[in-house]
Amino acid sequence: MLKQPPLVREGDLSLMVDLYELAMAQAYWAEGMDDTAVFSLFFRALPDNRNFVLACGQRSVVSIIESLRFTDEHIERLASLDRFRPEFLDWLRGFRFSGSVYAVPEGTPLFPQEPLLEIEGPIAEVQLLESLVMNYVHLESVLASKAVRLTFAAQGRPVVDFGLRRTHGLDAAHRAVRAYRLAGLTGTSNILAGLDFNMPVYGTMAHSFVQACKDEQAAFRVYADLYPGTTLLVDTYDTRTAVRAIIAWLKSNPEVSIGGIRLDSGDLAAEATDCRTMLDEAGLTDIKIMASGGLDEYGIAELLSSAAPIDGFGVGSAIGVSNDAPALELAFKLTEYGSLPRMKNSPGKQSFPGPKQIYRRLGPDGEIVQDVVSGRDEVYDGTPLLKPVMKQGRIIEGAIEPLDDQVRNASEAIASLPERFRSLAPISKVPVEISDFLKALQRDTLEKIRSA
Amino acid sequence: MLKQPPLVREGDLSLMVDLYELAMAQAYWAEGMDDTAVFSLFFRALPDNRNFVLACGQRSVVSIIESLRFTDEHIERLASLDRFRPEFLDWLRGFRFSGSVYAVPEGTPLFPQEPLLEIEGPIAEVQLLESLVMNYVHLESVLASKAVRLTFAAQGRPVVDFGLRRTHGLDAAHRAVRAYRLAGLTGTSNILAGLDFNMPVYGTMAHSFVQACKDEQAAFRVYADLYPGTTLLVDTYDTRTAVRAIIAWLKSNPEVSIGGIRLDSGDLAAEATDCRTMLDEAGLTDIKIMASGGLDEYGIAELLSSAAPIDGFGVGSAIGVSNDAPALELAFKLTEYGSLPRMKNSPGKQSFPGPKQIYRRLGPDGEIVQDVVSGRDEVYDGTPLLKPVMKQGRIIEGAIEPLDDQVRNASEAIASLPERFRSLAPISKVPVEISDFLKALQRDTLEKIRSA
Numbered sequence: 089m090l091k092q093p094p095l096v097r098e099g100d101l102s103l104m105v106d107l108y109e110l111a112m113a114q115a116y117w118a119e120g121m122d123d124t125a126v127f128s129l130f131f132r133a134l135p136d137n138r139n140f141v142l143a144c145g146q147r148s149v150v151s152i153i154e155s156l157r158f159t160d161e162h163i164e165r166l167a168s169l170d171r172f173r174p175e176f177l178d179w180l181r182g183f184r185f186s187g188s189v190y191a192v193p194e195g196t197p198l199f200p201q202e203p204l205l206e207i208e209g210p211i212a213e214v215q216l217l218e219s220l221v222m223n224y225v226h227l228e229s230v231l232a233s234k235a236v237r238l239t240f241a242a243q244g245r246p247v248v249d250f251g252l253r254r255t256h257g258l259d260a261a262h263r264a265v266r267a268y269r270l271a272g273l274t275g276t277s278n279i280l281a282g283l284d285f286n287m288p289v290y291g292t293m294a295h296s297f298v299q300a301c302k303d304e305q306a307a308f309r310v311y312a313d314l315y316p317g318t319t320l321l322v323d324t325y326d327t328r329t330a331v332r333a334i335i336a337w338l339k340s341n342p343e344v345s346i347g348g349i350r351l352d353s354g355d356l357a358a359e360a361t362d363c364r365t366m367l368d369e370a371g372l373t374d375i376k377i378m379a380s381g382g383l384d385e386y387g388i389a390e391l392l393s394s395a396a397p398i399d400g401f402g403v404g405s406a407i408g409v410s411n412d413a414p415a416l417e418l419a420f421k422l423t424e425y426g427s428l429p430r431m432k433n434s435p436g437k438q439s440f441p442g443p444k445q446i447y448r449r450l451g452p453d454g455e456i457v458q459d460v461v462s463g464r465d466e467v468y469d470g471t472p473l474l475k476p477v478m479k480q481g482r483i484i485e486g487a488i489e490p491l492d493d494q495v496r497n498a499s500e501a502i503a504s505l506p507e508r509f510r511s512l513a514p515i516s517k518v519p520v521e522i523s524d525f526l527k528a529l530q531r532d533t534l535e536k537i538r539s540a
Numbered sequence: 541m542l543k544q545p546p547l548v549r550e551g552d553l554s555l556m557v558d559l560y561e562l563a564m565a566q567a568y569w570a571e572g573m574d575d576t577a578v579f580s581l582f583f584r585a586l587p588d589n590r591n592f593v594l595a596c597g598q599r600s601v602v603s604i605i606e607s608l609r610f611t612d613e614h615i616e617r618l619a620s621l622d623r624f625r626p627e628f629l630d631w632l633r634g635f636r637f638s639g640s641v642y643a644v645p646e647g648t649p650l651f652p653q654e655p656l657l658e659i660e661g662p663i664a665e666v667q668l669l670e671s672l673v674m675n676y677v678h679l680e681s682v683l684a685s686k687a688v689r690l691t692f693a694a695q696g697r698p699v700v701d702f703g704l705r706r707t708h709g710l711d712a713a714h715r716a717v718r719a720y721r722l723a724g725l726t727g728t729s730n731i732l733a734g735l736d737f738n739m740p741v742y743g744t745m746a747h748s749f750v751q752a753c754k755d756e757q758a759a760f761r762v763y764a765d766l767y768p769g770t771t772l773l774v775d776t777y778d779t780r781t782a783v784r785a786i787i788a789w790l791k792s793n794p795e796v797s798i799g800g801i802r803l804d805s806g807d808l809a810a811e812a813t814d815c816r817t818m819l820d821e822a823g824l825t826d827i828k829i830m831a832s833g834g835l836d837e838y839g840i841a842e843l844l845s846s847a848a849p850i851d852g853f854g855v856g857s858a859i860g861v862s863n864d865a866p867a868l869e870l871a872f873k874l875t876e877y878g879s880l881p882r883m884k885n886s887p888g889k890q891s892f893p894g895p896k897q898i899y900r901r902l903g904p905d906g907e908i909v910q911d912v913v914s915g916r917d918e919v920y921d922g923t924p925l926l927k928p929v930m931k932q933g934r935i936i937e938g939a940i941e942p943l944d945d946q947v948r949n950a951s952e953a954i955a956s957l958p959e960r961f962r963s964l965a966p967i968s969k970v971p972v973e974i975s976d977f978l979k980a981l982q983r984d985t986l987e988k989i990r991s992a
Contacts, residue, residue, distance in 0.1 A: 094550055095547070095549070095714075096549060096710045096713075096714045097762065097776065099549070100732055101547075101710070103731050104704070104710055104731075104732050105731050105732075106729040106743050107731055107734075108729065108743030108744055108746055109743075111766075112745055115745075115766055119762055121753075125625070125748075153548060167733075168744075169731075169735075171767070178591070211752055215749075218746070219704045221732075221909055222705035223704055223705050223706070223707065223709065223710060224709075224710070226706060227708050231708075252556070253558075253674035253675050254867050255708065256707065256708035256712040257676075257679045257712035258553070258556055258675060258711045259547055259708075259710045259711035260708040260709035260712055261675055262556070277560065277828055278556070278558060278671075279555050279559055280548070283555070283617050283620075283621075284545060289559045289621065291560030291563060292563055293564055294559055294561075294564060295873075296882075297567065297581070297871065298884075299874050299877070299882040299884060300663055301571075301573075309568070310567050310571055311567060314563075314566065314570055315563065323886045323887075325989050352886065353588075353889055354887040355887075372563075391916055402668060405867040410864035414708075414861035415857040415860065421747075421748065422747070422748035422751050430748075432747045432776045432777065433776065434747070434775045434804065435775075435807075450651075492928075519588055536776050
């Protein structure tokens with residue numbers, strides 16, 4: 089056993105594979121099965137509390153696919169498992185993904201049966217990518233699909249990510265911020281991720297700072313000196329007492345600049361209302377009130393429906409782990425091999441065979457009217473969402489937009505959702521139609537399976 | 541903006557920090573506040589579906605703490621935020637953690653108010669570690685606390701991790717396996733993690749392999765040739781048809797070695813019962829039946845209570861994201877600064893001040909009778925659980941056991957849980973007592989806060 093590594097290294101991602109994928113790859117290799125396969129990444133149903141999936145990660149994952157290699161060290165480690173033939177390990181040593189990837193734009197709202205991406209290539213090569221690609225896309229899509237709901241609930245007020253301490257590990261904490269940008273959050277507390285993904289970083293003080301100082305007022309004074317315009321955390325001991333003291337202090341020290349206060353516990357609506365009244369009566373109408381502490385989209389919606397005077401929200405656990413739907417049942421299914429349609433017949437898990445396209449038709453007001461999931465070569469009205477981003481194992485030049493452009497496109501795509509999908513209440517019906525061609529292909533393929 | 545990095549690098553973990561931690565550190569530095577602080581990592585309450593937290597990661601995190609540094613590149617990036625003074629950035633450049641860490645053994649079942657770890661050192665240094673340490677320990681503790689329930693439900697039958705595709709990112713997929721070993725799972729499908737953490741790797745075939753082959757029987761024959769003793773996935777088209785065909789094939793080819801079949805959909809209890817009957821009637825009593833597909837501890841318990849003849853389980857989403865409790869409300873709180881007890885008074889968030897110890901008293905049969913949470917210097921009957929693992933910023937030689945030893949200790953610690961904690965039903969009462977000293981310290985500290 090090696091020294092336990094604290095983090096997965098980029099160069100080791102080729103081993104981030106389920107054993108069955110390598111076992112199948114060896115079997116394909118042993119049988120000389122190297123025809124072209126098409127695999128599709130999609131979901132059969134939405135979680136109860138989601139009206140769509142905000143698909144994220146499906147384009148950026150190609151940079152991992154492009155650079156996947158098995159080094160001598162990897163080969164040695166695989167050999168130690170005593171399951172692989174030397175000739176197959178040689179094949180792995182020469183592995184470079186040589187196929188194609190089609191993917192919807194980053195930050196596209198999708199519905200059941202709509203592929204996030206499709207990968208096409210020699211079957212063993214695509215099979216090897218299964219779990220890695222699923223893991224990569226699942227993370228960002230889960231977190232973005234949750235975070236976008238917070239922005240709906242906040243009705244334009246800023247929502248800031250405080251989730252670093254709760255996300256599942258450090259890769260999640262980091263790429264969460266990419267997903268949150270696509271979902272429309274305002275900022276993050278996480279410095280590395282904020283810098284890497286060009287998102288504003290926010291944060292002022294924790295209770296520990298107030299507790300460590302001589303008293304609360306001393307803590308506030310230090311911050312006002314160091315960070316003019318700062319936001320003061322007022323609930324360490326007693327919120328109303330703290331706010332009264334701030335008002336008295338600011339009245340006798342008009343040069344002091346405080347931008348806001350943050351409430352992190354208790355009855356946030358009542359406290360915000362009281363604090364707002366106190367601040368306004370003192371003429372401090374510019375001081376904003378921020379709220380945090382166990383908030384999710386339902387909590388935010390309730391606060392705002394009770395007209396709580398809150399100007400912005402910090403959210404941790406709820407978006408950090410997507411607490412009410414931490415997993416999406418993404419499936420990565422073989423849909424074609426050797427130019428023949430493929431599907432399985434497992435109860436409740438039937439899928440549509442063949443490579444696909446999604447056509448999205450918008451109405452005159454820019455709202456989604458109808459999606460058609462069709463065969464890849466069919467032509468329907470609307471915008472085709474799946475576009476080639478990788479060909480012969482290389483990223484297509486210009487196919488992956490810079491993140492700032494992706495964020496702009498995602499914002500438009502989210503805005504194209506009809507109101508019922510932006511509501512927190514579950515929808516009863518999605519605007520997805522399966523093309524006649526795909527339905528017939530499914531019927532024919534099922535008949536062939538059953539008569540086999 | 542840098543090129544978007546696909547993974548967090550170990551060398552960049554010093555920037556994996558919430559902005560408020562660096563803001564507070566600068567404030568401590570500016571005020572010359574460099575007394576010793578004690579921070580405690582604990583939880584106030586259990587999630588509804590957990591009877592204890594299996595604390596994991598709290599010892600291994602010290603290797604990250606020990607190596608945390610701010611490089612010139614980090615300093616430059618921080619300077620770009622326009623919030624830090626050059627002298628403070630110089631202080632960061634010289635940062636080496638110089639304090640102490642006390643932690644319970646890896647894989648210790650804990651109850652509310654019991655610290656997983658305590659960190660002691662100059663306040664700014666400890667404050668900087670907050671989110672990084674919380675993230676690191678939270679991940680493994682969340683996943684282990686779920687996984688251990690699966691082992692309870694499976695009553696000694698093997699449970700294998702199939703979660704790579706669902707865990708939140710790649711760090712989670714990797715360290716999950718460390719947590720699962722501590723929780724008592726049998727194996728993993730994840731090759732890199734299995735190799736890194738010395739856990740057996742399992743896996744045979746997906747539906748795609750069956751679909752890609754000429755027909756199901758061809759797929760099975762390839763696997764039997766390549767992998768004698770393999771487990772065949774039988775639900776791609778029709779389970780009973782597949783099993784009938786396997787039986788006919790094995791009868792006329794007694795040299796073929798098949799170890800098991802796997803059911804991945806449908807009514808698992810009914811299918812397992814039918815398959816077992818068919819196999820047994822054919823004299824194939826040695827062929828095991830494995831089940832997978834959306835299983836959690838409740839599903840496993842139900843299958844076994846209906847006497848479904850299932851020999852082992854593969855579990856993905858449920859343990860991969862801890863679906864019913866994906867977050868623990870871990871808190872990292874200042875409990876002492878400058879030798880004075882500290883606490884906050886926020887509604888519902890009062891804690892006990894001062895550095896602590898946990899004494900665990902076992903009965904004659906090795907079962908937990910009582911835990912006492914005391915001041916660190918108090919002496920009670922029982923085994924003290926918090927032990928120093930880092931001193932003056934260096935890992936104490938021999939304090940972190942090799943993983944195999946940790947797994948053995950964890951297994952004993954889990955076995956010491958009285959039956960009611962091993963049940964899937966929620967408990968009403970935890971065996972934790974707070975020492976009189978701590979209660980008095982809380983009372984006195986609260987009085988001082990209120991009279992301030």
